[in-house]
Amino acid sequence: MKSLAKDTAIYGLSSIIGKFLNYLLVPLYTYVLARTEDYGIVTNLYAWTALLLVILTYGMETGFFRFANREDRDPKTVYRTSFMTLLTTSTLFAAVCVLFREPIANGLGYAGHAEFIAMMAVTVAMDAFASIPFAYLRYQKRPILFAALKLLFVALNIGFNLLFLVVLKKNDVVYVFISNILATAIQTVCLLPFTMPRGGRFSWPVLHEMLRYSLPLLVLGVAGIMNQTLDRIIFPYLYPGEDAQAQLGIYGACFKVAMVMMMFTQAFRYAYEPFVFAKHKDRQSVEAYADAMKYYVIFSLLILMGVIFYLDIFRYIISSHYWEGLKIVPVVLWTYVFQGIYFNLSFWYKLTDETRWGAYFSLIGLVITLVLQIVGVPRIGYWASCGSSLVCYLCIMLLSYFIGQKRAPIPYDLRCIGRYTLLTILLLAAYYLPIYLLHISNMWAHMGIGTVLLGIYLYVLTKRDFPIKDYLYVFRNRRNHGSSR
Numbered sequence: 001m002k003s004l005a006k007d008t009a010i011y012g013l014s015s016i017i018g019k020f021l022n023y024l025l026v027p028l029y030t031y032v033l034a035r036t037e038d039y040g041i042v043t044n045l046y047a048w049t050a051l052l053l054v055i056l057t058y059g060m061e062t063g064f065f066r067f068a069n070r071e072d073r074d075p076k077t078v079y080r081t082s083f084m085t086l087l088t089t090s091t092l093f094a095a096v097c098v099l100f101r102e103p104i105a106n107g108l109g110y111a112g113h114a115e116f117i118a119m120m121a122v123t124v125a126m127d128a129f130a131s132i133p134f135a136y137l138r139y140q141k142r143p144i145l146f147a148a149l150k151l152l153f154v155a156l157n158i159g160f161n162l163l164f165l166v167v168l169k170k171n172d173v174v175y176v177f178i179s180n181i182l183a184t185a186i187q188t189v190c191l192l193p194f195t196m197p198r199g200g201r202f203s204w205p206v207l208h209e210m211l212r213y214s215l216p217l218l219v220l221g222v223a224g225i226m227n228q229t230l231d232r233i234i235f236p237y238l239y240p241g242e243d244a245q246a247q248l249g250i251y252g253a254c255f256k257v258a259m260v261m262m263m264f265t266q267a268f269r270y271a272y273e274p275f276v277f278a279k280h281k282d283r284q285s286v287e288a289y290a291d292a293m294k295y296y297v298i299f300s301l302l303i304l305m306g307v308i309f310y311l312d313i314f315r316y317i318i319s320s321h322y323w324e325g326l327k328i329v330p331v332v333l334w335t336y337v338f339q340g341i342y343f344n345l346s347f348w349y350k351l352t353d354e355t356r357w358g359a360y361f362s363l364i365g366l367v368i369t370l371v372l373q374i375v376g377v378p379r380i381g382y383w384a385s386c387g388s389s390l391v392c393y394l395c396i397m398l399l400s401y402f403i404g405q406k407r408a409p410i411p412y413d414l415r416c417i418g419r420y421t422l423l424t425i426l427l428l429a430a431y432y433l434p435i436y437l438l439h440i441s442n443m444w445a446h447m448g449i450g451t452v453l454l455g456i457y458l459y460v461l462t463k464r465d466f467p468i469k470d471y472l473y474v475f476r477n478r479r480n481h482g483s484s485r
Contacts, residue, residue: 010143018154030319040245043252047232054225056128059217063210076200090129097121119177133195156183216355223362231385238377251382253318254325261336309450312443338393348404365392427453
């Protein structure tokens with residue numbers, strides 16, 4: 001748990017700083033781009049990018065961790081095999097998309113803007129290839145270098161956006177994609193000297209084994225990412241009227257306000273995945289998984305309430321033209337909580353090599369998402385989009401838990417998790433009821449009520465499961481021990 005906390009702190013710091021800095025692009029886009037439709041284009045194409053990234057990595061990142069930690073496999077051979085395979089498939093994808101950029105653009109509704117397709121294809125190809133070198137840095141336990149390279153991309157991306165959109169006043173959406181491809185290219189060039197394969201060899205038998213393990217994860221990944229992005233991909237086709245892209249822009253911008261929850265989930269994942277596969281050799285690992293789940297839930301609920309209680313401040317991340325969609329933020333936050341719990345639960349089928357279960361769950365979730373959006377979007381717009389994601393992750397989270405406890409039981413502290421979940425629901429009710437019953441509209445009153453309620457949660461947390469005095473006692477002992485040495 002100390003190792004997990006240390007890595008989470010480093011990965012989390014880079015992830016949170018990076019995501020926070022990318023937060024700055026959201027107000028930049030919503031304030032500088034001429035129309036809400038422009039941000040709708042950004043939302044739609046980046047949703048496609050997320051889906052394509054999963055397809056182009058086809059589960060090899062997780063497969064690399066699995067086989068590199070096996071005693072009967074040479075980690076260098078596993079890495080070289082993964083590296084060369086991703087390099088080949090990513091290059092082929094980029095070449096095909098650039099060659100056929102015009103028909104692809106016409107099919108996606110961007111006729112006359114084939115350059116969008118070419119730039120995004122090359123960008124996603126570089127990102128897909130870089131997933132294995134970045135995984136290798138995590139395997140080598142080099143979180144500082146990992147974080148530095150990730151932050152380099154963020155800094156470059158923001159810098160190019162500021163250059164084009166603010167300094168040069170090129171308020172055209174094409175410069176968003178130009179900034180992205182330039183930053184990705186520079187990051188990839190800087191990454192390669194640290195991660196070029198040294199030793200090992202390309203092995204067809206190893207590749208065959210890795211693909212057999214990873215391809216079910218591709219189905220899982222495609223269905224999973226579609227559960228996250230399908231709303232932004234198909235929204236323009238389902239929403240009636242000519243303002244579909246404008247509504248998508250509002251939805252996408254408000255969705256970004258809830259990203260602080262995703263930051264925490266992603267930071268936890270970066271440290272947790274290699275930790276789990278390495279810890280699997282330890283017979284006491286199930287207790288560590290149970291503790292990790294408990295603290296994930298406790299702190300994710302804390303973040304959820306923090307965003308909701310201070311939404312009057314967070315709303316300034318986006319232009320007031322988008323504020324009509326802010327009511328979806330609590331729904332998106334709960335979706336992220338369920339998504340993070342589902343991810344933590346998913347290790348039972350990864351560690352038992354029964355990855356087909358992940359594909360089953362994701363496909364079930366995809367069906368739920370697709371049906372609810374087809375039925376709901378034409379009637380209630382983006383409320384159906386965020387609602388379908390919430391129902392999707394709640395259902396597959398429950399399925400994964402009950403089936404996993406039968407096949408590979410882990411003693412999760414359900415009493416503690418349930419206690420904090422109930423407390424969160426009660427505190428949210430105590431926040432919303434006086435606001436709506438008494439029609440309180442003052443933002444300072446909102447935040448005052450929220451601060452008191454957040455204090456109650458922190459009081460319970462420090463009294464029951466995170467006693468400050470014990471940690472201060474340990475810290476003082478360590479400091480005294482260090483000084484005596």
